[in-house]
Amino acid sequence: MNPLELVKTTSPQLQAAAAAFFFHPDTLARGKELGLDGFRFYFLGRGGPLGDCDPLVVASAFGYFHPSIVEMMWTSAQETMTPRDAGREYLECAANLGRSSLADIEGLQAFNDAAEAVVANSDAGSLALFAAISAEPLPDDAAGRAYRNAVNLRELRGSTHLLAIAGAGLSPAVAHAIRRPDDTGMFGWDPAPKVSDQDRVILEQADQRTDELMEPAFAELSDEQSTAFAAGSEAIFKVFDA
Secondary structure (H helix, E strand, O other): HHHHHHHHHHHHHHHHHOOOOOOOOOHHHHHHOOOOOOHHHHHHHHHHHHHHOOOHHHHHHHHHOOHHHHHHHHHHHHHOOHHHHHHHHHHHHHHHHHHHHHOOOOOOHHHHHHHHHHHHHHOOOOOOHHHHHOOOOOEEEEHHHHHHHHHHHHHHHHHHHHHHHHHHHHHHHHHHHHHHOOEEEEEEEEOOOOOOOOHHHHHHHHHHHHHHHHHHHHHHHOHHHHHHHHHHHHHHHHHHOO
């Protein structure tokens, strides 16, 4: 498949698989050991690689949450531990899920080589959360590394999409209301933002632009790397889609 097809095929797979660790029982248990409930571990852990910054910075990087929710979770969680420490603990939870779930998959090393080439070839400008998380060291073992690579690529997609919707003139709140209309309250938007038919058209255009913005990094892969990346993405997705 060509680079754009590779982006379109693998992005949904990795996006779904790499979110599996967020509220996995093992992640929740580790958060409890650290003194953080599931939501505070999510906010401080996922945003932790950004460092000790203002909650508005985290809200900007996350995109879809109301800033007041981010401020409440981020500020209260910091009473327990520092953001960088929480970030490293959270990413270790991701690696551990990879170790327990992906060890039997063949071709992980080839997937890792291709995934890391995509990350290295990506322009991280304006992609703060992706830049922060992908800067954290990767595990040495293939299974833990593969899941961490999936997480990096999920954040690449998410950060790129926020850039695309901003460029299209659509607010993250409206984009989220279109994508997850039943979750607006949970994300702090109450009442939910009003959505027009034109907003839906703009979001579709932003989705296409997201694919296009990611394509250059995938275009650098060899045919062999592309095949390994596609096979690895599908295999990882199937583990968490069961």
